[in-house]
Amino acid sequence: MDGWAVAGPGPWNLLSGTDDRSPGILAGQDSPEPLGDGEAVPIATGARIPRDTTAVIRSEHGRVDDKGHLHARREVVPGQDIRPRGQECRVGEQLLPPGAPVTPAVLGLAAAAGYDALYVTDRPRVEVLVLGDELLTSGLPQEGRIRDALGPMLPPWLRALGAEVTAVRRLGDDAEALHEALATATADVVVTTGGTASGPVDHVHPTLRRLDAELLVDGVAVRPGHPMLLARLPATADGGRTRHLVGLPGNPLAAVSGLLTLAEPLLRGLGGRPAAEPYTAPVKDDVPGHPQDTRLVPVALRGEYAVPLHYNGPAMLRSIAVADGLAVIPPQGASRRQELELLDLPWTEPGGMHGELSAPGADGEVCFT
Ligand SMILES: Nc1nc2c(c(=O)[nH]1)N[C@H]1C(S)=C(S)[C@@H](COP(=O)(O)OP(=O)(O)OC[C@H]3O[C@@H](n4cnc5c(N)ncnc54)[C@H](O)[C@@H]3O)O[C@H]1N2
Numbered sequence: 001m002d003g004w005a006v007a008g009p010g011p012w013n014l015l016s017g018t019d020d021r022s023p024g025i026l027a028g029q030d031s032p033e034p035l036g037d038g039e040a041v042p043i044a045t046g047a048r049i050p051r052d053t054t055a056v057i058r059s060e061h062g063r064v065d066d067k068g069h070l071h072a073r074r075e076v077v078p079g080q081d082i083r084p085r086g087q088e089c090r091v092g093e094q095l096l097p098p099g100a101p102v103t104p105a106v107l108g109l110a111a112a113a114g115y116d117a118l119y120v121t122d123r124p125r126v127e128v129l130v131l132g133d134e135l136l137t138s139g140l141p142q143e144g145r146i147r148d149a150l151g152p153m154l155p156p157w158l159r160a161l162g163a164e165v166t167a168v169r170r171l172g173d174d175a176e177a178l179h180e181a182l183a184t185a186t187a188d189v190v191v192t193t194g195g196t197a198s199g200p201v202d203h204v205h206p207t208l209r210r211l212d213a214e215l216l217v218d219g220v221a222v223r224p225g226h227p228m229l230l231a232r233l234p235a236t237a238d239g240g241r242t243r244h245l246v247g248l249p250g251n252p253l254a255a256v257s258g259l260l261t262l263a264e265p266l267l268r269g270l271g272g273r274p275a276a277e278p279y280t281a282p283v284k285d286d287v288p289g290h291p292q293d294t295r296l297v298p299v300a301l302r303g304e305y306a307v308p309l310h311y312n313g314p315a316m317l318r319s320i321a322v323a324d325g326l327a328v329i330p331p332q333g334a335s336r337r338q339e340l341e342l343l344d345l346p347w348t349e350p351g352g353m354h355g356e357l358s359a360p361g362a363d364g365e366v367c368f369t
């Protein structure tokens, strides 16, 4: 505090060479002269106290008389307004858990604790390849062609999941272009959209075979999104770097499923971040299930309940756009009030962001392929 450092009981003699206008001891000065019993010296907030100081009196709580004596205007408690060393941490103490993201506050803490450099894991570098000749990049869908919904959606979503997005490229349905792009990609992760199924222009599987890539996940028992895949690409010619490919299905909500269940844990692991704690909420009403597979259904949190949203078909984004998360519906369905695991969206607050919106209402119909 700005005021006076004092030793022993008052009134105190202001040290020779100081008066009530003297700056006294300032922050940043090393080893001030010790105080004798009954002595006081002006001091600034953050300055080191002289040895044998018993208290600091704030400037508004003291008065200097015309003989140069300092009087306290209120009781002085020994030790008051002296900040001891090591209050916040001690040498060798762990300040943050491993894997903590380097937020602005972490940078401040690190600097305050004297770190000039930090060991960090880089954000994984991700390249997005949007496949499909039918995709338009502006205007209304027309003449059998539709708007590319994933090109605009994936880069910011991937960034929110901890990635550095290095490129977004539209390759159409060109097998050679896809082969070239995968063979030469330098990113840690390539995310493709579409082309995962077995249609005449679905080139992802054949291209992975041609590259001798290792398929780690080839389809999942989840709706939407069952054709999603994860592969390890062969190392680049310049040597050694492990590259992964996440193949997201083309149907936009199916792509979201793959993003949250394959890309999210991969990016988390590559970024050195620990897995998120799973959390659950009771579902408001019965939710129909797929006969064999797990369903992921966009929900809004309303009060304590997760409410499944309408328009949750695989090609639709209307529900996820107002959702707080995806509820995990086990095969055969869930009954009213059953606790369901929820997958977070990286921008929602705990307790729900969209609960007060008039979002599409409770689920009545089932729509999966
Ligand atoms: N014989 C079978 N066919 C399909 C099956 C199956 O089990 N057996 N599964 C279906 C399911 S489910 C899905 S999901 C799709 C996945 O197919 P692909 O990953 O090959 O995706 P595409 O055929 O390229 O596209 C599917 C659908 O999504 C539209 N699309 C694609 N990209 C975008 C984009 N960037 N933005 C908006 N919409 C996009 C595309 O036009 C198609 O309508 O396979 C089924 N087939």
Ligand code: MOO
Residues within 6 Å of the ligand: 222, 223, 224, 225, 226, 227, 249, 251, 254, 255, 314, 315, 368, 369
């Ligand atoms: O992803 Mo499809 O649309 O699984 O249902």
